[in-house]
Amino acid sequence: MFLSTSWGLWRSTFITLKTLSRLAPVRRLCIPTDAVCDAGTIFALSSGHGRCGVAVVRISGPASSLVLRNMAGLTQTLPPPRTALLRKITDPHTKELLDRGLVFWFPGPHSFTGEDSAEFHVHGGPAVITAVLQGLGSLKGVRPAEAGEFTRRAFHAGKLGLTEVEGLGDLIHAETEAQRRQALRQMDGELERLYKDWSSRLKRCLAHVEAFIDFSEDELIEEGVLNQVDRSVQRLQTEIENHLRDKRRGERLRSGVQVVITGVTNAGKSSLLNTLCQRPAAIVSPIAGTTRDVVETSLDIGGFPVLLSDTAGLRDGLDSVEKEGVRRARERVEQSDLTLVVVDSTQLPPDPQQVPAFLQGYLDSVLPKPSRGHPEEGTEAAADSVLLVLNKSDLVPEVQKERTERELRESLGLPPACFLSCHTTTGLGDFLTLLQSRVKTLCGDPLSGAPSLTQARHRAHLQQSVQALSLYHQYKNQDLALAAEGVRLALTHIGRITGRIWAEDILDIIFRDFCIGK
Numbered sequence: 276m277f278l279s280t281s282w283g284l285w286r287s288t289f290i291t292l293k294t295l296s297r298l299a300p301v302r303r304l305c306i307p308t309d310a311v312c313d314a315g316t317i318f319a320l321s322s323g324h325g326r327c328g329v330a331v332v333r334i335s336g337p338a339s340s341l342v343l344r345n346m347a348g349l350t351q352t353l354p355p356p357r358t359a360l361l362r363k364i365t366d367p368h369t370k371e372l373l374d375r376g377l378v379f380w381f382p383g384p385h386s387f388t389g390e391d392s393a394e395f396h397v398h399g400g401p402a403v404i405t406a407v408l409q410g411l412g413s414l415k416g417v418r419p420a421e422a423g424e425f426t427r428r429a430f431h432a433g434k435l436g437l438t439e440v441e442g443l444g445d446l447i448h449a450e451t452e453a454q455r456r457q458a459l460r461q462m463d464g465e466l467e468r469l470y471k472d473w474s475s476r477l478k479r480c481l482a483h484v485e486a487f488i489d490f491s492e493d494e495l496i497e498e499g500v501l502n503q504v505d506r507s508v509q510r511l512q513t514e515i516e517n518h519l520r521d522k523r524r525g526e527r528l529r530s531g532v533q534v535v536i537t538g539v540t541n542a543g544k545s546s547l548l549n550t551l552c553q554r555p556a557a558i559v560s561p562i563a564g565t566t567r568d569v570v571e572t573s574l575d576i577g578g579f580p581v582l583l584s585d586t587a588g589l590r591d592g593l594d595s596v597e598k599e600g601v602r603r604a605r606e607r608v609e610q611s612d613l614t615l616v617v618v619d620s621t622q623l624p625p626d627p628q629q630v631p632a633f634l635q636g637y638l639d640s641v642l643p644k645p646s647r648g649h650p651e652e653g654t655e656a657a658a659d660s661v662l663l664v665l666n667k668s669d670l671v672p673e674v675q676k677e678r679t680e681r682e683l684r685e686s687l688g689l690p691p692a693c694f695l696s697c698h699t700t701t702g703l704g705d706f707l708t709l710l711q712s713r714v715k716t717l718c719g720d721p722l723s724g725a726p727s728l729t730q731a732r733h734r735a736h737l738q739q740s741v742q743a744l745s746l747y748h749q750y751k752n753q754d755l756a757l758a759a760e761g762v763r764l765a766l767t768h769i770g771r772i773t774g775r776i777w778a779e780d781i782l783d784i785i786f787r788d789f790c791i792g793k
């Protein structure tokens with residue numbers, strides 16, 4: 276046959292050339308030529324607002340060198356790139372001294388935005404900052420930056436892919452250690468590399484199918500090519516599906532684990548919330564039905580972000596307000612990742628042997644069916660998503676507690692249970708250890724294994740990508756052109772994640788979350 280030995284080499288050059296024209300629609304969409312934002316010179320305060328030791332003012336765009344020369348009195352030469360230089364910083368028109376500070380020069384393309392950029396590091400007093408910003412604003416062709424505009428320019432210059440941009444945004448917003456670790460991996464491009472690898476493999480599959488369509492009739496191509504594509508598509512599909520089958524760990528870590536406190540009235544739910552957040556966030560009183568609204572607070576549990584909600588006690592509401600509170604409470608529990616079911620231990624049966632059955636009945640009455648896990652997931656899901664808090668343990672004799680604990684250890688099918696006193700905080704350490712391990716399981720380890728899927732946007736595109744690949748399988752034996760379309764569609768969806776193919780409105784949403792000056 277024509278191609279058996281030199282096929283590899285021939286294929287790689289010829290197919291690439293031939294299929295470029297067919298790939299044209301994809302390519303046209305993805306070339307990020309000049310940015311949509313105007314190419315003017317922008318400036319902003321990049322450090323935080325409020326009084327601080329040093330404030331960083333950033334400038335980017337073609338006039339950066341002129342700005343630097345003018346305001347830092349550098350008429351002859353610019354400073355060496357990326358080197359601090361102590362200068363007097365003056366008003367561009369009046370030449371009045373505004374401050375003495377460090378200036379930096381970052382010539383493009385080796386700058387964050389890819390453009391000529393500069394920075395002023397001045398004293399962080401509000402009057403100094405205002406004077407420098409006013410001076411910059413008075414220069415022609417120089418304007419204040421919009422939120423995220425520096426990063427947007429970096430994206431358009433090809434310095435960052437979209438998932439790296441999102442990682443950078445997450446890093447700025449990260450409030451806990453685990454969030455910081457996950458965001459840093461994403462900003463460093465781990466997710467970008469994974470998705471780009473899938474893209475390039477899909478491109479190769481597409482090129483091979485296209486080549487087969489074009490040349491198979493002339494017997495220029497071996498049958499084996501399609502089998503190879505089949506295997507590659509199958510492998511890719513499995514990889515993407517495995518990545519999707521992550522129990523939303525990365526997304527949860529990014530946005531916080533939803534933990535809800537529930538139980539009957541007066542069990543001590545609000546007391547538990549206050550104990551965990553160490554402040555009187557919710558009203559506590561001996562009156563049953565005190566809490567009506569959902570009371571939310573965010574916590575850092577061992578480096579993991581938790582959004583903790585206290586809810587109305589469950590009972591048949593006496594009035595319409597309480598009924599609404601109970602409805603909201605049940606709704607929250609259904610949406611939660613983890614439910615803390617609070618029991619008043621003084622209400623437990625005196626015979627420890629009867630406690631497991633009592634607790635099972637209690638769980639049945641306070642938990643809606645779905646949150647105890649889908650039937651197919653069995654009790655494992657229930658054990659993962661519920662913790663029993665046996666509160667007011669200060670009112671239970673020590674021997675009684677010990678016997679009950681022994682009984683609970685031996686009983687199967689109940690979620691983990693823990694005695695706790697919100698009054699004395701006895702048992703708090705054990706409860707926190709349990710809570711932390713649950714939260715950790717729900718978020719996964721941000722440092723180990725493949726990078727996590729972190730956004731619903733990525734999930735949606737990946738799901739569409741997998742669906743598109745099943746089109747390939749559906750049509751490969753009937754209509755290769757349609758099968759190729761499936762691969763092309765899968766490629767488009769992945770391109771939308773990394774920003775090789777984008778829609779301006781999506782970019783607007785992504786960059787809107789950035790602060791001004793980033």
Ligand SMILES: Nc1nc2c(ncn2[C@@H]2O[C@H](COP(=O)(O)OP(=O)(O)OP(=O)(O)O)[C@@H](O)[C@H]2O)c(=O)[nH]1
Pocket residue numbers: 539540541542543544545546547558559560561562563564565566567586587588589666667668669670695696697698699
């Ligand atoms: N002895 C003791 N009393 C507690 C403990 N925790 C809560 N209490 C008391 O139990 C009563 C009810 O506490 P809350 O925290 O308001 O209970 P709740 O479950 O939020 O009640 P509702 O919002 O009305 O459903 C209050 O008088 C608390 O002081 C505890 O650990 N020990």
Ligand SMILES: [K+]
Pocket residue numbers: 540541559560561562563564565566
């Ligand atoms: K109460």
Ligand SMILES: [Mg+2]
Pocket residue numbers: 544545546557558559565566585586587588
């Ligand atoms: Mg309450």
